[in-house]
Amino acid sequence: MAQFDVYSLPGSDTLFVDLQSGAVDEYNTRLLAPLVPADPRLKPLRRVNRELRFNSRTYLFMPQLMSAVRTRDIGKSVGSIADQRDQITAALDVLFLGI
Template sequence: MARFDLYRVEGWRIPLMVDVQADHLDELSSRIVIPLHRFDGQVSPGITRLKPVLRLPIGDHVLETPDLGSLPRSAIGRPVGNIVEHRDQITAAIDFLFQGF
């Protein structure tokens, strides 16, 4: 498992997840993930730093940073892609969530 890998997790309200956990913590039994949902054309003004729209090959998706959480590795499965090219936006959203800047 690698940081910024994408996973489809069936049975979840928002099944597309991005792994944001540091690679060197791979021995843990869980991974920290952030759900992504398909962009519907609307994001509240002022919230785009927290919930950026990411342009993915499968369409534009909103990073739901406030819904960050942990999933057991056994529930995640195999990656369906990697979005390391959005590293700066994802990291900035996490920093904004925890630090406020």
């Protein structure tokens, strides 16, 4: 498992991005945040709920809904959005630090 890998959890239609650094791989959990399909009816907080691209689709990053998930419940990665790391970390900075 790698930071910024994307997962589709068993029994869920939602995609999740792994936010956890590999520096703490010894834990049996990973910190995941959902990626929700972009929808004009949604009212995202633009600095937190960044638009991210995955498999030619646009998603909203929802870090305020992050959760620790047991690694045995995650399954295999369906891809990565590591190329959008700067957008993800900027959103987390706003969420946690207000900057």
